[in-house]
Amino acid sequence: MVLLLFSIQQPSSSSLITSRLAQCSVRTQTASPPPQSLSLNPNNTNNPIPDPSLTCALQCQHFDSCSGCSHEWNLHRPLILDEATDFFSNLGVSNFTFDTCRLWGWRCRAKLAVRGTSMNPLIGLYQEGTHNVVDIPFCRAHHPNINAAVELLRQGIIELDVEPYDEDEGTGELRYVQMAVTTYNTSLPAAERYRNGKVQVALVWNSRNENSPSSEKLNALANFLWRNSGSSSKVHLIHSVWVNFQTSTNNIIFGNRWRHLLGERDFWEHVGGIDISLAPSSFGQANTRAFDSLLQKLHKYVPYGASVTDLYAGAGAIGLSVAVARKCRSVKCIEINKESKLSFEKTVSRLPKHVDSNISWHHADTSIEPFSWLEGSDVVVVDPPRKGLDPSLIDVLRNLASYARKAKASESAVLKVKEEKRPWILREREASIQIESKTTWEKSQSLPETLIYISCGWESFKEDCRSLLSSKRWHLEKAHGFNFFPGTESIEVLAVFKRASGGSVKKKKTGKKKKKKKSQKGDTLKDERQKKEPSFSL
Numbered sequence: 251m252v253l254l255l256f257s258i259q260q261p262s263s264s265s266l267i268t269s270r271l272a273q274c275s276v277r278t279q280t281a282s283p284p285p286q287s288l289s290l291n292p293n294n295t296n297n298p299i300p301d302p303s304l305t306c307a308l309q310c311q312h313f314d315s316c317s318g319c320s321h322e323w324n325l326h327r328p329l330i331l332d333e334a335t336d337f338f339s340n341l342g343v344s345n346f347t348f349d350t351c352r353l354w355g356w357r358c359r360a361k362l363a364v365r366g367t368s369m370n371p372l373i374g375l376y377q378e379g380t381h382n383v384v385d386i387p388f389c390r391a392h393h394p395n396i397n398a399a400v401e402l403l404r405q406g407i408i409e410l411d412v413e414p415y416d417e418d419e420g421t422g423e424l425r426y427v428q429m430a431v432t433t434y435n436t437s438l439p440a441a442e443r444y445r446n447g448k449v450q451v452a453l454v455w456n457s458r459n460e461n462s463p464s465s466e467k468l469n470a471l472a473n474f475l476w477r478n479s480g481s482s483s484k485v486h487l488i489h490s491v492w493v494n495f496q497t498s499t500n501n502i503i504f505g506n507r508w509r510h511l512l513g514e515r516d517f518w519e520h521v522g523g524i525d526i527s528l529a530p531s532s533f534g535q536a537n538t539r540a541f542d543s544l545l546q547k548l549h550k551y552v553p554y555g556a557s558v559t560d561l562y563a564g565a566g567a568i569g570l571s572v573a574v575a576r577k578c579r580s581v582k583c584i585e586i587n588k589e590s591k592l593s594f595e596k597t598v599s600r601l602p603k604h605v606d607s608n609i610s611w612h613h614a615d616t617s618i619e620p621f622s623w624l625e626g627s628d629v630v631v632v633d634p635p636r637k638g639l640d641p642s643l644i645d646v647l648r649n650l651a652s653y654a655r656k657a658k659a660s661e662s663a664v665l666k667v668k669e670e671k672r673p674w675i676l677r678e679r680e681a682s683i684q685i686e687s688k689t690t691w692e693k694s695q696s697l698p699e700t701l702i703y704i705s706c707g708w709e710s711f712k713e714d715c716r717s718l719l720s721s722k723r724w725h726l727e728k729a730h731g732f733n734f735f736p737g738t739e740s741i742e743v744l745a746v747f748k749r750a751s752g753g754s755v756k757k758k759k760t761g762k763k764k765k766k767k768k769s770q771k772g773d774t775l776k777d778e779r780q781k782k783e784p785s786f787s788l
């Protein structure tokens with residue numbers, strides 16, 4: 251049985267197809283020993299322990315031509331791991347852990363270009379440095395059912411004479427396809443769910459809307475997929491079929507117009523202890539299992555009853571799972587992509603009834619007035635795109651106390667919702683979702699004591715981390731790596747920073763004493779809350 255787990259992060263929509271770097275994160279106890287799963291029976295002398303570089307090899311026939319993976323060997327130990335271990339060790343975190351996660355078949359979400367001809371369609375990624383699409387029918391990173399759905403799509407294109415997109419001419423019908431797998435089917439035993447995942451297919455169609463002359467072919471293709479692998483076919487592979495209409499000549503994959511065509515509209519996955527809904531238009535982590543591991547780890551760093559701000563929140567998977575796991579007093583999610591709002595609302599509708607948090611989702615740009623989102627929070631979680639944190643947010647995090655003083659002194663209009671006049675802020679607030687707690691809370695003026703940074707961009711993370719530490723307002727307490735993107739040079743990092751309450755950060759203590767202090771600190775928040783707010787049931 252393979253015990254390794256990996257996880258990947260999704261590149262931005264415009265760079266995903268050309269990038270050789272997929273985001274990756276791995277988890278192990280320490281960053282060095284080979285995975286347990288590689289050890290064969292030690293009592294059997296005819297069965298030597300294999301070399302992990304071979305047993306953890308990619309063994310993918312597309313490796314030389316495809317840009318998706320950048321290294322073939324030692325998938326359980328991305329090249330960057332040694333550097334990451336040293337980096338954290340130099341900052342006083344000697345127990346950096348790395349979760350190797352699942353090494354093959356981990357990618358549950360893939361965006362693929364469709365090129366070539368209707369007789370010979372190519373469905374895959376660009377060759378490094380070009381816009382030549384490489385067919386990758388046997389991709390080892392894809393969940394096997396993504397490969398199966400791609401083959402079905404290929405048959406449909408050929409049979410129905412669907413014209414793949416021609417970038418030079420701007421002609422053709424099918425530009426891209428996004429395949430997302432849900433592995434959450436409770437009618438199956440848990441052990442069988444992953445391999446029986448169902449695929450949500452989103453076809454990116456080169457027309458403005460469903461009234462274009464090529465719509466007949468689009469419907470025929472959707473029906474072909476559904477007839478052959480929909481819920482009433484012999485092999486049920488397809489969860490649903492969607493279309494995204496896109497005619498722009500730039501590299502952006504999706505346009506703004508989405509339509510659900512066939513199958514179940516709602517797509518559910520189960521991560522971090524909650525059901526999450528993911529529309530094809532909203533951000534979703536590509537490595538579902540690894541993301542789940544990361545969330546389980548992250549929960550432990552959030553004190554019970556905390557107020558949490560989740561910046562770069564997508565559809566709120568992190569914030570909402572924390573709300574449930576840590577019985578949060580409030581969770582505020584901030585996300586720039588308005589398409590994630592519906593998924594957030596659906597996820598909220600399935601939260602356990604006993605959840606008693608103030609929960610909100612705001613369609614807003616984190617880089618604009620970031621302090622306004624942080625005030626009143628005990629914990630801030632940031633999960634930015636690969637480029638890292640917005641400079642304005644870094645600045646606020648480095649100077650939280652002085653921002654708080656300024657806000658108080660001027661009774662900043664930003665903090666007074668009723669008096670807010672700026673149209674862009676008002677628009678953001680209109681778009682927000684607010685679920686009130688049954689308990690009435692006093693407005694908190696607290697500032698975050700804990701910063702949890704989830705990163706898929708190692709280089710930007712290092713820069714942001716140094717910048718935060720050089721302010722002397724934060725110290726790095728823990729760091730974990732996750733193999734989100736095996737076969738690439740990326741890892742996903744979960745780093746926990748603590749804020750100095752007064753002036754600069756005290757020198758970090760080590761050993762047993764520190765441990766005791768930490769757990770006391772974790773309890774302190776809860777205990778203080780209980781004293782101040784006896785009506786809040788933890």
Ligand SMILES: C[S@@+](CC[C@H](N)C(=O)[O-])C[C@H]1O[C@@H](n2cnc3c(N)ncnc32)[C@H](O)[C@@H]1O
Pocket residue numbers: 259533534535561562563564565566567568584585586587614615616617633634635636640706
């Ligand atoms: C790496 S994803 C993380 C999403 C989410 N935390 C999750 O795990 O599903 C980064 C998210 O940040 C959003 N984003 C990018 N720039 C932003 C900004 N300036 N303000 C708010 N959100 C932003 C993206 O739309 C994307 O959903």
